[in-house]
Each structure stands twice: as structure tokens, then as C-alpha cells.
Amino acid sequence: MTQTPTPTPALGGSGRISLTLTREVTCIRSLAWRCDLPVATRWTALAGELAAAGLTPRATQAGVFRFGTATGDEVLFVATTGRVQFRVHYTVPHHERKFAAERLFQILVYALFRL
Amino acid sequence: MTHETPAASVNRVKIPNACITCHTDRTNAWATDALRGWSTSARDAECEFALTPATIHAAKPAIDEAIVRRHVVPAVRGLDEDRIVQISNGLLEFMRGVAGDERGLVAAFNVFVAAHLPGYYNETVYEAVHRVERTMADSVPAIEALMREAGQVCVFSTFGNVLLSPEWEGLVGPPTGVPTDVMSFCTAIARGLGFGHWLIAEYQPHKRLVIQCTSTYEVPFYRSRYGLAKKPRSYFVQGAALAMMVLAESVQWTERPQLTNNYYVELFRSQPRYRVEQTKCLMRGDAMSELVVEAL
Numbered sequence: 001m002t003q004t005p006t007p008t009p010a011l012g013g014s015g016r017i018s019l020t021l022t023r024e025v026t027c028i029r030s031l032a033w034r035c036d037l038p039v040a041t042r043w044t045a046l047a048g049e050l051a052a053a054g055l056t057p058r059a060t061q062a063g064v065f066r067f068g069t070a071t072g073d074e075v076l077f078v079a080t081t082g083r084v085q086f087r088v089h090y091t092v093p094h095h096e097r098k099f100a101a102e103r104l105f106q107i108l109v110y111a112l113f114r115l
Numbered sequence: 116m117t118h119e120t121p122a123a124s125v126n127r128v129k130i131p132n133a134c135i136t137c138h139t140d141r142t143n144a145w146a147t148d149a150l151r152g153w154s155t156s157a158r159d160a161e162c163e164f165a166l167t168p169a170t171i172h173a174a175k176p177a178i179d180e181a182i183v184r185r186h187v188v189p190a191v192r193g194l195d196e197d198r199i200v201q202i203s204n205g206l207l208e209f210m211r212g213v214a215g216d217e218r219g220l221v222a223a224f225n226v227f228v229a230a231h232l233p234g235y236y237n238e239t240v241y242e243a244v245h246r247v248e249r250t251m252a253d254s255v256p257a258i259e260a261l262m263r264e265a266g267q268v269c270v271f272s273t274f275g276n277v278l279l280s281p282e283w284e285g286l287v288g289p290p291t292g293v294p295t296d297v298m299s300f301c302t303a304i305a306r307g308l309g310f311g312h313w314l315i316a317e318y319q320p321h322k323r324l325v326i327q328c329t330s331t332y333e334v335p336f337y338r339s340r341y342g343l344a345k346k347p348r349s350y351f352v353q354g355a356a357l358a359m360m361v362l363a364e365s366v367q368w369t370e371r372p373q374l375t376n377n378y379y380v381e382l383f384r385s386q387p388r389y390r391v392e393q394t395k396c397l398m399r400g401d402a403m404s405e406l407v408v409e410a411l
Contacts, residue, residue: 024225025279025371025372025373025374028226028227032225059212061208061209061212061282061285062205062208062209062282062285062286063285063286064281064282064284064285064286074222076281076282077281078281078284078285079285080284080285080288081284081285081288081289083281083284083289085281087222090141090216090222
């Protein structure tokens with residue numbers, strides 16, 4: 001799944017960026033998914049937008065921001081590298097995990113639109 | 116051989132059952148139900164699932180802090196010590212904020228890990244090895260190789276996935292693929308996750324690695340339960356040291372490899388190949404444990 005947010009200085013670039021959702025290399029049965037954002041993203045503002053979208057912020061450790069959903073999914077991002085990981089809860093049936101990851105990805109993309 | 120039933124895992128010891136370490140998307144309750152569906156004829160008479168009566172364990176001493184302290188020798192500095200200390204302290208700090216889910220599994224560092232009772236591992240390994248030594252001496256090399264491979268698989272899967280995880284990326288940075296970095300990182304992970312105080316005594320890329328340990332979680336158990344060993348018995352660290360050499364030398368970390376079973380087989384069967392020898396062992400009464408890995 002690929003989405004292209006509109007130009008925004010918050011993403012640190014002058015033009016459009018393309019975001020791609022892929023399986024994590026260490027994915028355990030489609031539970032972990034990944035996309036990468038520009039390092040120059042305004043991470044604190046993005047964190048605020050994700051919280052406004054209904055995600056629950058969890059403790060930030062070693063530069064890793066973590067958010068949870070009501071159903072136990074997680075979104076993590078590493079501010080120093082721009083890596084974003086979507087962790088689908090293990091109770092989500094295997095065939096629905098891709099769609100659960102896409103829903104998390106959409107939340108992220110719409111949060112970026114609002115920056 | 117007996118195994119802890121899922122019901123016992125849920126009700127008695129509150130740890131994840133072995134079933135759900137493979138069926139990672141399932142619960143102890145699921146495993147309990149699934150086992151009910153097994154027909155009696157499908158069960159191996161030598162491998163029945165049954166609760167181990169508590170009375171069997173009653174006479175065995177608990178491994179308390181005093182026993183652990185008795186068998187731990189003062190830490191020694193190794194190569195790249197300052198960086199290893201800094202990273203392992205960061206990992207310890209990180210782990211304080213991590214909790215298990217309702218199954219007892221911790222989803223972190225790209226893996227599901229269990230906050231495992233070391234005594235469970237120790238008893239499984241050493242009782243099995245001793246039983247084979249007593250009853251089928253010809254098979255001792257085979258079971259020792261299996262126990263060694265358990266350490267090898269653990270380092271490949273767990274340490275490897277830690278190195279590729281976002282948590283590690285935040286703590287240390289993305290993987291560089293520099294062999295000396297990988298070696299130091301694995302040593303820090305071992306300390307941070309509580310495997311013991313491991314240190315790098317010598318490392319010549321592509322040739323030789325010497326890992327020393329002033330503590331491992333097997334030693335207090337073994338010494339208090341069985342006394343001095345007659346031969347080196349740190350099977351886990353033997354396999355781990357060999358796997359660290361392979362991870363440092365043969366994995367292209369910057370390409371973010373998927374650490375699958377197939378890749379494991381390919382990696383450990385391809386060239387260059389290494390052998391490991393344990394030259395010193397705390398369980399045998401030596402001043403520390405030492406593992407020497409050399410290219411074949």
C-alpha cells in the first residue's frame with residue numbers, strides 16, 4: 001500500500017513524499033509492518049496528531065515513540081532514523097493482519113496531512 | 116520426558132506454555148483446548164503431557180540470591196568494554212519499562228520473548244543431559260550438540276532480531292554491519308537480557324574469537340544442584356559464541372536480512388565454518404568460563 005501526502009514543510013522536504021507500507025524483515029506471521037519517514041519530520045507534532053487521532057501515547061524510551069490502539073495494536077517510530085513500525089495485535093486473525101496494518105498506516109498518513 | 120501442560124502454565128507457574136512459543140498468535144487457553152483434541156493413540160508413551168508432582172521438587176534447594184553470589188566471580192573488563200557497558204545499561208533501563216502481555220510474552224525488539232524462569236531451562240537441560248549420560252552414553256555427543264545448538268538458535272533469532280528492531284535503532288542506531296560492532300552489540304545484549312557477564316577477550320575477524328564469562332545463569336544452578344562438573348558444560352554459551360562469530364562475519368546487516376529458518380540453515384552450513392571449544396568452565400571450578408571459536 002502506498003500513499004503520497006501533500007507537500008508540507010513539517011516533513012522536511014520541498015515536494016511530495018511517497019510512503020510505502022511493507023512487511024518488516026523480522027515479521028512474525030504478518031504481525032509487524034514498516035514504513036519510513038524523512039528524518040526531518042516534526043516528530044513531536046506528529047506524536048500530538050497521532051494522540052488526537054485516538055492513539056494512546058506510551059512512554060518514550062531511547063528515542064522510540066510508542067502509541068497503542070484500543071485493540072492492542074501499536075505504532076512505534078524512531079525519531080533519529082525515521083523508521084515507523086506497525087505492530088498488529090496477535091489476536092487479529094492471520095488473513096486480517098494486512099488490513100489492520102493498513103488501517104494503522106492510514107492513521108499515520110492522515111496525521112501527516114494535518115501537520 | 117514430561118512437559119508442563121498449558122493448564123499448569125496458566126494456573127501454577129504463570130509462564131507461557133511451550134506450545135505458544137511457536138503458536139505465537141495463540142493463548143495458553145487455546146493450547147489447553149487443542150490438547151484435549153489429541154487422541155490418546157497420537158501421544159508418544161515416552162512424551163506424555165502430565166503435571167510433575169510437586170513432591171519431586173520439594174527436596175531440591177531453591178537457587179536464591181546467596182547461592183548465586185557464591186558462584187559469581189568479580190567482573191573482568193574485556194574489549195570495547197565502555198561501549199558494551201553503556202549499551203547494556205541502556206538495555207536494562209529499556210527492559211524496566213517493558214511488560215508481558217496476558218500470556219506472559221513480551222512483544223519487544225521484533226520478537227516475542229518470555230520472561231523465563233532460568234531454573235526451568237537449567238533443569239530441562241541438565242536433567243536431560245544427565246539422564247542420557249546414565250542411560251545411553253553413546254548418545255551424549257548428540258544431546259550435547261543439541262543443547263549447544265539451542266544457544267546457537269537463540270543468538271541467531273533473538274539477538275539477531277534485537278539488532279534489527281526499532282528499539283535497538285533508537286538505542287544504538289541502525290546496524291552498521293561492521294563485525295567488531297556486531298560482536299560488541301551481541302555481548303551487550305547478553306548482559307542486558309540477563310544471560311550473564313560475558314566479555315570479549317580476543318577477536319580476530321575471520322579467524323578467532325575468545326569469549327569469557329564471569330557469570331552465567333547456568334552456573335549457580337549446576338554447582339548447587341550437582342557440585343563440580345567433570346567437564347565443561349556451558350552448552351548455551353558454547354552455541355552462542357559460535358553464533359556470534361557467524362552473525363558478525365557472515366550476515367549483511369545493512370541489507371536487513373529476514374532471519375528465517377531457511378536462512379539459519381544456509382548461514383550455518385555455508386563457508387566459512389567455525390568450531391567452538393570450551394577451554395574453561397566455572398561449573399568445573401575454573402576461575403571463569405572461556406569459549407574459543409576458530410575458523411575451520
